[in-house]
Amino acid sequence: MGDGGQLTFVKVVVNDLDAQAEFYRSVVALAAVHRLSGGEGEGRYEQLVLAGSGAGPTVLLVRYLDRDVPPAGEVVLGFGVTDVDEVVRAAVAAGGSVRVEPRALPGTGMRVAVVTDPEGHALELVQGS
Template identity: 60%
Template sequence: MAGEPRFRFTKIVVDDLDAQAAFYSAVLGQVVGHRFGGGEGDGVFEEVVMGPARGDDGPSLLLVRYPRRRTPRPGEAVLGFAVADVDETVRAAEAAGGVVRAEPRFLPQVAMRVARVEDPEGHLLEIVQQV
């Protein structure tokens, strides 16, 4: 293996690939890098690879849909996003069909504001802002 191991992506299984990609784009500025699909039998999949608009080589968010499988219940992961304004992001999430699970609050021990929201399919996001 060349170089040090590093975190590269988080992948969540979704029901509606287009709607979920639109949510993450509208609320968190993620852009579609590419789409692809493949597989056979119940392994057939469609996938969207998303990342920040600035195109850095940081971690990516992957959304995958298995049309011949049942989508697992949300809760398999908590997605963490650092943002410039937690309150603005929470309102954008609500406007895009998300649900607020914990309103923004200040955590003095780590000098940040944090909120928790669910995307339209119930996947949990933790939104943080350094202050």
Template identity: 45%
Template structure:
């Protein structure tokens, strides 16, 4: 039984190059920085969708902490144009892992890219 007001709120990932990551998610998905907060020896950067105050993605930078292996988590984003977002990802230092492909039984086009730190990002466009 879910309690009123409880819901999934955001995803937090550990990153190495926080500025490259902020630039990537801004250029590729239009996320904007809402807050930069100290976090021990590092910082947290809270990114939100344009026009929203609630966090979508939090980048945690701790310079002396090892990052998890890329692929440990997959970040999923619904986008208007997968092809355009894939091109933006390449231009922002990302790598295409799976080129856009139509999945007719699901009514979507999907692609996967890696951000500059190697985190896997799945892009989904509804048909």
């Protein structure tokens, strides 16, 4: 068993850093707070660190310069939202698509939906407790 470490970031490998950053900004209000590059050979990369207004985990968008992007679907990013229907509309307007339409989870008081960003990465949206 581990030491109870806290999740601090999720890394998503993408093709287009700026377009993906704009998607996450317009859909779930994540802003680019750092841009960096580094690595050598096939490990060369460009990276954007995205963060929300709180102190929670960050999303790292990384583009490897000499490597293919793995297929989307390797990770699901979960976001707590106040209005799942509004966020789904924002995702579609920003070039994403709907994988699971907004729906209530019986007996929980929650509504959920799953959208994908323009490159196919899944975002699970959860409204309520």
